[in-house]
Amino acid sequence: MADTMNEHLDEGTIHAWLDGALTPDESERVERHAASCAACGEAVAEARGLVAASSRILSSLDDVAAGVIPGTRGRGDQLAALRARREAARPRPWWRRREFAVAASLVLVAGTWSMALRRGVEQSVDGVAPVAGMVRQAADSQPGSRVASAEAGPGAARDARVGITQAPVRAPSPSPSSALALAKREAGDVAGRGAATTTPPANEARRDDIDAGASRAATEMARQQAVAQNQAMTVPAPQQQAPLRLDSLRVRQREADRRELGLAARTDAASRAGFLAAKAVADDAVAECYAIREVDLPEIRVLGVPEAIRLVPAGDTGVTATVAGTPVEGLTLGARFVGRGTDLVELVVRRPVDSTVVRFSRSVVAPAPALTSTERSAGVKVVAAARIVCP
Amino acid sequence: MLDEELERLFRLYHGPLVRYLTRRLGDRDWAEEVAQEVFLRALRQDSLVSERSWLFAVATNMVRDEARRSERQRRHLQVLAEQERETMVEPGPTNAERAHEVALAREALQSLAEKDRLALLMREEGLNYEEIAAALELSVGSVGTTLARARRRLAETWESLQAGEGRRTAGGSDNG
Known part of the structure; x- marks a missing residue:
C-alpha cells in the first residue's frame, strides 16, 4: 500500500x-x-x-459439452437428496436401530423356518436366503482398512443400492424385513455415527478421511431412498428374489469393478434423469445464460447474482434478456448487442428508482473493449460474465 | 439446522460451491458429490459463524485430502470420465474447439501455485478478502498480492499457451 x-x-x-x-x-x-x-x-x-481476463479464462471451464451439462439435476432434486441424507443421519429410535432390526430379522427367519418345518412342506428357504445373503454380503464386503466406526461400510450401502436399483416397480407383497430396509438402517447408523462429532474446518478434512467412504455410500443411499419412497414399499417378495439376486450380483460386480478404478457408478435413477434433462437443455440451443461476476457492485447485486441472466439472441441486432430463475420484483431488463457482431451485450437494468447499464462480452477469449470517456461518464460499466448452464 | 436454514444455505451457496469445485476438479459429477458432503457436514453443525468461508474451506480440505489419498485413482477417474464424455457427447466441430479452450484454461490454472489457485477460484465465486483469508489461513493483507499474482500468472500462461498453439498451427500449415 x-x-x-x-x-x-x-x-x-x-x-x-x-x-x-x-x-x-x-x-x-x-x-x-x-x-x-x-x-x-x-x-x-x-x-x-x-481481472477480466482471469474471469474469462476460468469461465471457459464451466461450459460443458452437450450430454454432460452440469446441474441437470435441479436444485430441488439436490435439496431433496440432502434432506434425505439428513433424515438418514438423524438418531433413530430403538425400534429402528440396526441391532433390533437384525434381531427381528433373525426372529422372522427362525419363525419362517419353524413354520416350514411344522407344515412338513418341502419348502426351501430360497425365499429368505437372498435376504440373509445380502446381509451377509453387506457384512463381508466391509473394507478392512476402514476404521471401526464405519463398520457398516460402503459395502452395506452398495448392497442396498443394488437392491433398490434392481427392485421391480410392482411387487405383490412388501417385505419390511427386506435387505432394503435393513440396509437403509445401516446407512442411517453410519451417517448417524458420523454426525456425532462436530469439528472446525481445519479438522473436517481429517474426519473426512475416516468417514468419506461411508458418507459417500450414505449419499447414494439417500438418493435411492428418495427414489424408493416414490416406489412405496415395492420391495420384491422373497420368492421373487432368486433371479434378482443374480442380477444384483452382476451389477455389484460391475460396480465393484468401476469402483476399483475410482469411478463411482452412476447407474441410479437420478443420474439417468439428470442425463435426460441435460439432453433437453442441450437441445435448447437458443438461450444462453450468464452469471455476472462483479458481485460487489451494488447495481449488479440487484440482479440476484448468482441467479443467471438468460439471453435469447434475436438476429444480429437484438437480444432479449430475463433473469433466469426467480424473477426480481420491480426489476426490468433491456438488452442489445453493441458494436460490430454479437459478442458484446449491453444490459440495461431498470429499477423503479434508477437504472444502470452494464456491458459484457459473450466471447471467452475477447474481453469487452474499454469504454469511451462518454460511456464512462454515462455510468456504463464493463463487467465480466461467465457463461453458465441455464437453470 | 432447520429446513428454512438448509434451504437458505443451499440456495445461496450450492451454485458457487459446485462451480468452484468443478473448476478445481474438472468433473461436475464429482464436484456435486463433494458439495453434497459439504452441505451434509454443515447440517451437522449447530451454527456457522462465517458460513461461506466455512463451506469453501471444508470443500477445499475434502478435495485436498482425497487427492492426496488417491492421486493415482483420481487420474484414472479423469481419464475414464473423459472417455465417458466422449461416448456421450454428440460429435460436432464446436466440441473440439471447446475442448481445446477448456484444456488451455485448465493447463493455465494448473500452472498456479495451490494457494494462488484456490484464492482466485474463491474470489471468482464472490468470497471477500476476509473470507478467503479465513478459508486458506492467510492474512487478509496478503490476499490482494496473492490474487494479483494468480491473475497475472493465469493470464500470462494462458496467453503463452495460446501463442504456442498458434505457432504450432502455423508451423503445421507451413510444413503442410
Whole structure:
C-alpha cells in the first residue's frame, strides 16, 4: 500500500482496490493517486484487464459439452437428496436401530423356518436366503482398512443400492424385513455415527478421511431412498428374489469393478434423469445464460447474482434478456448487442428508482473493449460474465 | 439446522460451491458429490459463524485430502470420465474447439501455485478478502498480492499457451 501520494501503488493494493476490499479512506487515496500518477494509472488499467481476463479464462471451464451439462439435476432434486441424507443421519429410535432390526430379522427367519418345518412342506428357504445373503454380503464386503466406526461400510450401502436399483416397480407383497430396509438402517447408523462429532474446518478434512467412504455410500443411499419412497414399499417378495439376486450380483460386480478404478457408478435413477434433462437443455440451443461476476457492485447485486441472466439472441441486432430463475420484483431488463457482431451485450437494468447499464462480452477469449470517456461518464460499466448452464 | 436454514444455505451457496469445485476438479459429477458432503457436514453443525468461508474451506480440505489419498485413482477417474464424455457427447466441430479452450484454461490454472489457485477460484465465486483469508489461513493483507499474482500468472500462461498453439498451427500449415 502506498503510504504517501508519492509512492507508487503496489499490485496487491490495486487488486484489492478493484475487488472492493479496501476501506473507504484507502480507496479514496488509491483513486486519487491513480488519477495523478501515469504509471499507476497504467498499472490499474492492466490490473483491470487481468481481472477480466482471469474471469474469462476460468469461465471457459464451466461450459460443458452437450450430454454432460452440469446441474441437470435441479436444485430441488439436490435439496431433496440432502434432506434425505439428513433424515438418514438423524438418531433413530430403538425400534429402528440396526441391532433390533437384525434381531427381528433373525426372529422372522427362525419363525419362517419353524413354520416350514411344522407344515412338513418341502419348502426351501430360497425365499429368505437372498435376504440373509445380502446381509451377509453387506457384512463381508466391509473394507478392512476402514476404521471401526464405519463398520457398516460402503459395502452395506452398495448392497442396498443394488437392491433398490434392481427392485421391480410392482411387487405383490412388501417385505419390511427386506435387505432394503435393513440396509437403509445401516446407512442411517453410519451417517448417524458420523454426525456425532462436530469439528472446525481445519479438522473436517481429517474426519473426512475416516468417514468419506461411508458418507459417500450414505449419499447414494439417500438418493435411492428418495427414489424408493416414490416406489412405496415395492420391495420384491422373497420368492421373487432368486433371479434378482443374480442380477444384483452382476451389477455389484460391475460396480465393484468401476469402483476399483475410482469411478463411482452412476447407474441410479437420478443420474439417468439428470442425463435426460441435460439432453433437453442441450437441445435448447437458443438461450444462453450468464452469471455476472462483479458481485460487489451494488447495481449488479440487484440482479440476484448468482441467479443467471438468460439471453435469447434475436438476429444480429437484438437480444432479449430475463433473469433466469426467480424473477426480481420491480426489476426490468433491456438488452442489445453493441458494436460490430454479437459478442458484446449491453444490459440495461431498470429499477423503479434508477437504472444502470452494464456491458459484457459473450466471447471467452475477447474481453469487452474499454469504454469511451462518454460511456464512462454515462455510468456504463464493463463487467465480466461467465457463461453458465441455464437453470 | 432447520429446513428454512438448509434451504437458505443451499440456495445461496450450492451454485458457487459446485462451480468452484468443478473448476478445481474438472468433473461436475464429482464436484456435486463433494458439495453434497459439504452441505451434509454443515447440517451437522449447530451454527456457522462465517458460513461461506466455512463451506469453501471444508470443500477445499475434502478435495485436498482425497487427492492426496488417491492421486493415482483420481487420474484414472479423469481419464475414464473423459472417455465417458466422449461416448456421450454428440460429435460436432464446436466440441473440439471447446475442448481445446477448456484444456488451455485448465493447463493455465494448473500452472498456479495451490494457494494462488484456490484464492482466485474463491474470489471468482464472490468470497471477500476476509473470507478467503479465513478459508486458506492467510492474512487478509496478503490476499490482494496473492490474487494479483494468480491473475497475472493465469493470464500470462494462458496467453503463452495460446501463442504456442498458434505457432504450432502455423508451423503445421507451413510444413503442410
